[in-house]
Amino acid sequence: MSDIAFVLRMMCVSTVLALISLTASAADLRVVVSGGFAQAYKDLTPSYEQISGDHLISGWGPSMGNTVNAIPARLARGEAIDVVIMVGDALDRLMAEGKLEPGSKVVLANSLIACAVRTGSPQPDIRTVEGLKSAFLNARKVAYSDSASGEYIKHRLMQILQIEAQMQGKAAQIPATPVGEIIAQGEADFGCQQHSELLPVKGITIVGLIPDQVQLTTPFAAAIVKGSPHAQEANRLLRFLRSPASAAAIGATGLAPVSTP
Known part of the structure; x- marks a missing residue:
């Protein structure tokens, strides 16, 4: 400025x-x-x-x-x-x-929900609903928060994408700790949270907002x-x-x- x-x-x-x-x-x-x-x-x-x-x-x-x-x-x-x-x-x-x-x-x-990967990792294309679905399914470990965005992902988005069963055991709701930090530390290779919460975290790359059709404001x-x-x-x-x-x-x-x- x-x-x-x-x-x-x-x-x-x-x-x-x-x-x-x-x-x-x-x-x-x-x-x-x-x-x-x-x-x-x-x-x-x-x-x-x-x-x-x-x-x-x-x-x-x-x-x-x-x-x-x-x-x-x-x-x-x-x-x-x-x-x-x-x-x-x-x-x-x-x-x-x-x-x-x-x-x-x-x-x-x-606020809108965005997703991120660890810096240097391949970046999935999540501009479409199918792309977002593939990003979830292809990830080794997925992280999302225990607040508004994570509650939506856990209880609604997984259902919309029809991947509830496939994500059992590899998707985790993270209490207290920012999702971006979990990704940066390598404990998850893909994760989603409020865009504003991911933005300040070092060591991650934000790959984009989730598509409008499944977005939560x-x-x-x-x-x-x-x-x-x-x-x-x-x-x-x-x-x-x-x-x-x-x-x-x-x-x-x-x-x-x-x-x-």
Whole structure:
């Protein structure tokens, strides 16, 4: 990014935050983010902290599943959290359970599923449904996540491709660890996850998005946790993440930003 572009972007961010609130005080905000939005959040955090004065205390965990860091598990044990950023339908379940402030949900971005191989390995052509099917069947070991994309692959995509029986024993759902890291380490030679989660991983090559006919669009959303003592400041963060000033950084991570003025 050029110096001029950087200055213009920072001016835009400053304007957004000034309009959000002229009176909100700085706060320590505890935010837990699921993997699909993690890189965008990391890229935006320094600018937000510098301009707002807030200090973001960040944690990471899947939107669902049984791992100790999963966002529902954190809330269930009463962990102090102000904001969650996660898969939209999982967030809706927490909202229905009364764990989040009613009306605080904002959709930040949409995500698509992509697939990858270890760098240097042959790259299958997955532009068609038949090509994707062949990539699964020809792989020695396949990995997919324990969150939204993996649940879809396990319970729906395998059925659509009619390969459930053939994949028994060689397809594994990976808890907690990013699928890209499993591929990079050679523990699987083909795997699929949210594009934004594969993009930052070194040692892999993303071969493409899965075809439109079998693609799943996953919204990532944020909300304020019920009873947060910093609701005003949390709302300021949500409006910043949803603003046009944040769209470019979100888009650069492989997500499709959803922004409002």
